[in-house]
Amino acid sequence: MRSIGVLASAIALVLCGCEVGAGDGTVPPAQVRMEASAPVVQPVLSPEAAREPGVDPSVVLPAVDTPVVVATGPTAGLQYDGSIAFRRVVK
């Protein structure tokens, strides 16, 4: 019976994504590790169109979540749209 209890607890932990041993009921901050970043380089389709009232700029401006080029060095995160991106692992 105790084995079943252990199994149930283990499955519950997996399903809820809880941190083992957190204990105080709070969600601990994400433990992150930064990796080499890759700039997103995509063409601007129509920045003027993005400024039209009622237009969602994401429709005409480049998406930002698809890394295209992997570079190294201090400007590795700089992207064509002027943003700075970095990849990290949430443990």
Next chain:
Amino acid sequence: MKTLAMTGLALLILGSAARATADEWVTVSAPIFPQVLVLYEHEGANFPATIDEEAAVAHAAALNFQSLLVECQADYPGITLLGPEDPPLTPEQLTANFDLVAQCSYEKHTAKPYWIPQLVDDVDICGTELGSEWRLPTEEDIATFTDEDFAFLQETLTTVAGGDWWGGFYFSLRIFVRASDGSLVMGDLTPGAAPRIQPLPSTVNGTATSHLEGGIVLRCLHVASAE
């Protein structure tokens, strides 16, 4: 029973492993600067009376990087535009673009980081100007940044800065942040900054409906799964 327990343990280990590889892309936008001459007409006693009017003023004043890139290219030929069939820009071209947009934003558009706090507080400028997947960074977002993240951001901006004084605002690491209590505050992304989050300084006349000359820039955040 032992088999069931072993299965449970295996599930636990697999679940932990899966969470350990949850890569994500964190993207911090270039500043969205206001054209201050637009803001000056709508501050204090002339501040918009409705949210819709506030949104209209914010949109009229806002300048995003990509629009500036295109608009500035004629006067700043060092800017390289990327066409649909062009190969990716080199790091040198990206760096030059950033520095020249910073210079142009001030010289051609009188853009300074002088947002009226009430506009930033009331209007979703990030979503309106950059797209619905962008948002104002929160205090919780900043709390997840590591020392490496702060150093990376500073190093990138330091490297791309060409030394032009007028464009200096564009490289600021002091940003607007949504605090845990819902208020608008200032976040400092400088490595080692303490405190990291603090109240906004006073505006030019002490009210939230006048512009703020604190060198605080509006940068937006985008977080996406890298899976």
